[in-house]
Amino acid sequence: MKNIITIKKLNKFYHGDVHALNNIDLEVKEGEFVILLGLSGSGKSTLLRCLNRLIEPTSGEMYFYDKNIIAAKGRELREIRRHNSI
């Protein structure tokens, strides 16, 4: 099965000191049902906000199929957001 979402070594620092995401790797494949589970403050919302580009990750890579989410702008980004249902 193809990867729908691929995340490689994603990091997010807030204000340069809160390390909210620490080298996150994640693959979501076609047909999978995924639950994001974790303690309060573990970074669930931060991860989802990075995925839909509401906030910018500090470093790392994210792909929707083969499209680079971090590099996407304008129409391509709107297209990814429309189809990105996680």
Ligand SMILES: Nc1ncnc2c1ncn2[C@@H]1O[C@H](COP(=O)(O)OP(=O)(O)OP(=O)(O)O)[C@@H](O)[C@H]1O
């Ligand atoms: N805008 C922000 N500015 C600074 N720190 C933040 C900000 N948003 C989140 N954080 C910090 O980043 C970390 C991850 O928070 P996040 O909100 O992603 O966790 P969560 O898993 O969604 O928590 P919850 O289950 O309570 O919704 C926490 O330490 C939080 O305090």
Ligand SMILES: [Mg+2]
């Ligand atoms: Mg949250």
